[in-house]
Amino acid sequence: MFSVVIPTRNSEEGLARTLSSLVAAAADGLVREVLVVDGGSTDGTAIVAEATGCSFLVAHGPIGERLARGAEAARRGEWLMFLRPGVMLEPGWHREIAALLERIDRAGGRGADRALVFRYARDELGAGARLDEVRANLLSGLTGLAHPSQGLALSRRHYRSLGGYRSLPALEDVDLLRRIGRLNRTTIRARAIRVGRFDDGSGLSTAGLRRGLSRLLAGLAVPPRLLVRLHGGGKGINGEAGDRGAGYADPVP
Template sequence: MLSVVIETKNDEEALARTLASLVGGAVEGVVREVIVCDIGSTDQTQRVADHAGCHYVGQGGIAAGIRQARSEWILLLEPGARLVDGWTDEVSSHTGRHTIAARFSQAKAGRPPFLSRLFGRRRPLTEGLVISKRQAVSLAAKASDAEALAKGVATKRLDAEIWVAPLKR
């Protein structure tokens, strides 16, 4: 089973889209819990999290959310990212066989042009991150936020796709 942790700030609409893509995983028993780590929202983020049945963490950031996770594996996502149907089988298979962290593949239809991928700024959580709780706790102790935690983590590529969260303006 998997704990999903999402760090957010003023992302109520994007959070709702991400949570909707997790419903299938919850129904199948792969998603055990969703923890929303809010870092100072002034919109209705907490209300969205509460209505969706998420555990809401209002202080302590990503480190507090990871410490509270009850599963051995954690899926870190950006608000607005959407997992493509069929992701649960691949993640279940990976967590049952491996100890290394993993990232999703960007959905083919949503990939930016080649040169943008090559030279553009890449956010560390663009493709999500499936990571063991033990490794996440260790990294979170030194990281200021979810992106800092995900930066530089060695990963395997999953055969499952993610629609990347749009850039914040």
């Protein structure tokens, strides 16, 4: 049913964690294939992908380009799911989605044009992590957009009708979600849990405030090119240019 696409670069540990949360769904036949699209890793990312039976592709460029490459190469799933390495879907997530897809089938396919995202959560203990969860889920509700770690699932037909991911230097997730539309997005009960340190670039620095403001303005009719300019580039924790600009960075071991 699902082809899962994961963009990586030096994501060995995060990829292993994400793949571990897909095992039960693969055993039940919900996940048919996993495509790891790599931007030039120098660690053991390729070894993890190949040892677990994933298709390993190479696509240098921003995350949006890697996500688009994975979607183009997917063959076995009628639905596409996009996940970031270091995100673990909580146990039982596949049963909720399977039940939802059964309802869509019983309705004659009505609802197949909806996109699904998970609830955002963090694995760390403490008030800081809980406040970050509240902030991210509140922002998602206010803007109709989702944090990159919430994942995204939609039918292959719907993805193609929207034009898919674009090769933007930043905010490729925001660009696609805006085309999906607030009313066509459903947040399911299952959580996508970010494991390890995560930096979305929205701290109290000048650059962080710019990035946070750009994601807030994304819920309004602000042209994407202006949002990308405001959001800016930058480097993720792993030093990859562009990944932090997209609201994503690999976890630190």
